[in-house]
Amino acid sequence: MDYFLELFLGGLTRGSIYALIALGYTMVYGIIQLINFAHGEIYMIGAFVGLIVAGICTIYGFSGISVLILAAIAAIIWASAYGYTLEKIAYRPLRGAPRLSPLISAIGMSIFLQNYVLLAQTSDFLPFPNLIPDFEFMEPVAYFIGSPELVILVTTFVTMILLTLLIKKTKVGKAMRATQQDMSMARLVGINVDRIISLTFVIGSALAAIGGVLVASYIGQVNFYIGFLAGVKAFTAAVLGGIGSIPGAVLGGLVLGWTESFAAGYVSSDYEDVFAFGLLVLILILRPAGILGKARKQKV
Amino acid sequence: MKKITVLLTSVVLSFGLATAGFAADTIKLGVAGPHSGDLAPYGIPAMRAAQLVVKKINAAGGVLGKQVELLIQDDQCKPEMATNAATKLVTDGADVVLGHICSGATKAALGIYKDAKIPVMSPSATNPPLTQSGDYPNFFRTIASDDMQARLAINFTINDLGKKKIAVLHDKGDYGKGFAEFAKQFIEDSGKAEVVLFEGVTPGAMDYSSIIQKVRRENADALIWGGYHPEASKIVSQMKRKRMKAVFVSDDGVKDDSFLKVAGEAAEGAYMTGPRDLSKNELNKAAYEEFKAEYGTDPGAFYQEGYSAALALLNAIEQAGGTDYDKVVEALHTKYVETPVGDIKFDSKGDAEGVGFSVYVVENGAFKELK
Structure with a gap:
């Protein structure tokens, strides 16, 4: 039973990070039907900014959890700026173009950002400081669930509640939902659609940056390539849950995290990815739009 | 007519004697490996190592008072060319062979040397069964095997x-x-x-x-x-x-x-294995300097192993007091020789003892060699 719980918590931690990144994919897709392949790179840039800012903070004598918060805030601002710029230069000029064009543009941006970080930073793995301190009260259960896992779970939980509030309760959220339902109608009722799209990119990037900083300080290393693998997994989670659906992305992330964790724990870690992608295929066969996705009727 | 035959026979015989006499005057060290083709960078350093060692030993009076002669054959790392190279070396009367470089080529050639009773030493063939199978008692190597x-x-x-x-x-x-x-x-x-x-x-x-x-x-x-x-x-x-x-x-x-x-x-x-630290080995430094002085560049792959193999082979002949196969093999198994890869002798299978890897431990943020 202990073992089951350990795997459950491990899967939950991993899954909640997938969910954070998947939200960015799904929100963008929901509004402009674009798979933003450069999203994984935003996550990676968030981690790098976190590393740089954490280094600076340490020099100026900050310590403990305050460094984590400062690094996360800086990463959010920086990554959001990247997300905003990305949309402005790579996707906005292609609005209205056939769907394949922005997709190719997204792949191009992904390659560009990876190589930019590779050249500007290094190809080597860099150590990421352990920003999440080991809490005293966690010590008796540290073998079971550590402080970093706790921080990751609490942070993602709070972030998701805030996101839900933003979308359900605020005027901006209402505008986002309207844009998602029908872009030209939203424009007619006076919503600045371009601004809403930019905002979606900014929010998605901020979530990815939070994920980047949390994961980097959890596993203690960053590299220009981490965004690719995380991006692939998060994209899988988004599709699994139903791309375009926000609760779907969260559910998809968690299901994927648990599948991987249990597959590694009870079967073999050799087959971790086999189970993860096998599940994806199975769900797409049974529910082509994903677990919570709505099949849209094609208007002819 | 009969006289002519006798005459011819004696001429042929005397030639034969002359060749035999000439052969006895030098020790023949065969060197086989890729010296052309895309894998040449793996073979040339070992060949140059053999040339440098032979030059040095000959200048110092040779082995057992005899000069060492090099027989160099190119196998391009291809098994079919390796068998040709081996046959050629056997016919040319090589006493010992340094080579081959690639495991596949080495395996193909070993049978030929085994039948001809010639000790072979590779500076680079790391395939484990070459020594461990026990099929080739004439095979030795100065590099650690893959396992x-x-x-x-x-x-x-x-x-x-x-x-x-x-x-x-x-x-x-x-x-x-x-x-x-x-x-x-x-x-x-x-x-x-x-x-x-x-x-x-x-x-x-x-x-x-x-x-x-x-x-x-x-x-x-x-x-x-x-x-x-x-x-x-x-x-x-x-x-x-x-x-x-x-x-x-x-x-x-x-x-x-x-x-x-x-x-x-x-x-x-944390413990890990890693290449043995050779920076304190004087012979290693000297071998490096020799190459640098002769060619003006860094030696390249398998140079120190090739240098060590040439030294080990010639030393074994010296210790055995001749080129008799059984004695040379015994000397390789029992007598230590100082080489750029350490003070080595060969175990019963033909792997050099104490060559290649050591265990390291991480201590105070640095690697420390244990053994």
Whole structure:
């Protein structure tokens, strides 16, 4: 039973990070039907900014959890700026173009950002400081669930509640939902659609940056390539849950995290990815739009 | 007519005698390897090493008062050309052969040398069965075989650390999985410890917490990792996070400064095998300088191993007092010789003892050579 719980918590931690990144994919897709392949790179840039800012903070004598918060805030601002710029230069000029064009543009941006970080930073793995301190009260259960896992779970939980509030309760959220339902109608009722799209990119990037900083300080290393693998997994989670659906992305992330964790724990870690992608295929066969996705009727 | 035949016969005979007499005056060292083609960079350094050694020894009076003559054959690392090169060396009367370079070519040629009773020493063929199968008692090598690291790591884990339950993980790559499979085999063969877990993990995965939990559930007291340092850093950090006491033992893919830097404190107490530190070996430095003086560049791959093989072969002839096959082989097995890869002799299978790898431990943020 202990073992089951350990795997459950491990899967939950991993899954909640997938969910954070998947939200960015799904929100963008929901509004402009674009798979933003450069999203994984935003996550990676968030981690790098976190590393740089954490280094600076340490020099100026900050310590403990305050460094984590400062690094996360800086990463959010920086990554959001990247997300905003990305949309402005790579996707906005292609609005209205056939769907394949922005997709190719997204792949191009992904390659560009990876190589930019590779050249500007290094190809080597860099150590990421352990920003999440080991809490005293966690010590008796540290073998079971550590402080970093706790921080990751609490942070993602709070972030998701805030996101839900933003979308359900605020005027901006209402505008986002309207844009998602029908872009030209939203424009007619006076919503600045371009601004809403930019905002979606900014929010998605901020979530990815939070994920980047949390994961980097959890596993203690960053590299220009981490965004690719995380991006692939998060994209899988988004599709699994139903791309375009926000609760779907969260559910998809968690299901994927648990599948991987249990597959590694009870079967073999050799087959971790086999189970993860096998599940994806199975769900797409049974529910082509994903677990919570709505099949849209094609208007002819 | 009859007289002419007799005359001819005697002429032929005397030629034969002359050739035999001439042959006795030099020691013939065959050198075979790729000296042309795309793999030439692996063969040329060893060939130049042999030339430098022979030049030096001849200048100092040769071996047993005889000059050493080099017979050089190109095999381009191709098995079919290697058999030709071997046949040519045998017909030319090579006493000992330095080569071949590639494992495949070496294997193809060895049978020919074995039938002709010629000791062969490779500076680079690392395929384990070449020595371990016992098929080629005439074969020796001055480089560690592919399974040497795993053998060393397992011996250390079982005999020096006394671990009984060992989990073996790898990164599913050729290098890591190869190491892990040898490790598993040696643990099982030893009979002193058991493999409680043998699994591959996905390199670059977000975290390894489930596999670490599994290692804990199996109560493993040692974790052997076959792979490179990025995953190793994650594994040792997560082991520390989960308060695990199992020792971490790995290969030279982990013996990298990045591991120390990235894993930080979590790396303390981790063991790994890595190439033996030769920076204090005077002969090694001298051999390097010799090459630099002659060619003006860095030597390249297998130079020091080639240099060592040439020295070991010629030393064995000197010790044996001649080129008699049995005596030379016995000398190789029993007499130590100082070479750029260390003070070596060869074990019963033909592998150089004490060549190649040492066990290192991470102590105060640095690698420390243990043995």
